[in-house]
Amino acid sequence: xxxxxxxxxxxxxxxxxxxxxxxxxxxxxxxxxxxxxxxxxxxxxxxxxxxxxxxxxxxxxxxxxxxxxxxxxxxxxxxxxxxxxxxxxxxxxxxxxxxxxxxxxxxxxxxxxxxxxxxxxxxxxxxxxxxxxxxxxxxxxxxxxxxxxxxxxxxxxxxxxxxxxxxxxxxxxxxx
Numbered sequence: 001x002x003x004x005x006x007x008x009x010x011x012x013x014x015x016x017x018x019x020x021x022x023x024x025x026x027x028x029x030x031x032x033x034x035x036x037x038x039x040x041x042x043x044x045x046x047x048x049x050x051x052x053x054x055x056x057x058x059x060x061x062x063x064x065x066x067x068x069x070x071x072x073x074x075x076x077x078x079x080x081x082x083x084x085x086x087x088x089x090x091x092x093x094x095x096x097x098x099x100x101x102x103x104x105x106x107x108x109x110x111x112x113x114x115x116x117x118x119x120x121x122x123x124x125x126x127x128x129x130x131x132x133x134x135x136x137x138x139x140x141x142x143x144x145x146x147x148x149x150x151x152x153x154x155x156x157x158x159x160x161x162x163x164x165x166x167x168x169x170x171x172x173x174x175x176x
Contacts (some may be wrong), residue, residue, distance in 0.1 A: 012157050021089075028053055029096075033061060037099040038092060043069050046089040047134065057137040058097040062089060066128035081126035086160050087117060090150035094136035098146050101138065110168045115145060120162040130154045140165060144168075 029037075029050035039047070052059045064081055071079035095112045099105065126132065136150040144167055151161040 025130060034096060035106060036118050037096055037105055039108070040092060040095075040110060044088075045092070046085065047092050050162065051133075053097065053100060055101065057135060058093050058133040060093045060096070060102075062128055062132045062134060064130045065134065068128075071128065079128050083120075083122050083131075083160065086122070086126060086152055087162060087164075089132065089134055089168065090136055090152060090160070090162060091164060092148055093134045094138075094146075094148040094164065096138050097138060097148070098166060104168070108168065110170050113169050114164050114170065115165045115167050118163040120160070122160045124157055124159045126152075126154060126159055132159065139163075 002135060031045075034047050034050065035045070038047075040046075046062055047060045048062045050058060050060050060114070066079065070082055070085060074080060074082050093116055098112065099108070131154065132152070133153045135152075136148050139147045139149060141147070145165045146167070147163070147165050149161070149163045153161040
C-alpha cells in the first residue's frame with residue numbers, strides 16, 4: 001500500500017515529500033529532503049534521491065562520482081567502490097524508510113545503527129559513473145529492532161543484496 005497524504009511523511013498530492021525541482025523531475029525526495037530525515041552528511045551520505053516509497057519499501061538512486069574520497073585509495077588508477085560502502089548505501093535507504101515510518105527527522109534523539117547484516121552477497125563491481133538503484137524493504141519489527149532486506153542494481157543487474165537489522169540507540173554523543 002503506497003503512502004497517501006500522511007502527517008508522518010508530509011507528502012504533496014502526488015505523494016512527493018518535497019516540491020520544486022524534485023517534484024518536476026518525478027522523484028519523491030531530493031537530497032534536501034533526505035537530509036531532513038537522516039543525520040548522515042557528506043562525505044558519508046550515499047543517497048541522491050528517493051524515487052518511490054510505500055509503507056514497506058523504498059527505492060532510491062545514486063550516481064557514483066569519480067571525485068568521491070574512497071577512490072583516492074580504493075584503488076588508485078582502478079577505482080572500485082568498496083563493498084562495505086555498498087552495504088552502507090542500502091542501510092541508509094533502510095534508515096530513510098524507517099525514519100518515514102516512525103516520523104523521525106535528522107534531529108532525532110539518538111542515532112540509527114546497524115545491529116546485524118546477514119547473507120551479504122556481492123555480484124558485480126561498481127565504478128565511477130555507475131547509476132545505482134537501491135531498494136530496502138521492511139520485513140518486521142521486534143523489540144525495538146527493525147529487520148529489513150535490501151539490494152542494489154546497476155543497469156538492471158544485481159550488484160549486491162543483504163539482510164540487516166537496525167535500531168535507534170541513545171545519542172552517541174560527540175565522540176570525545
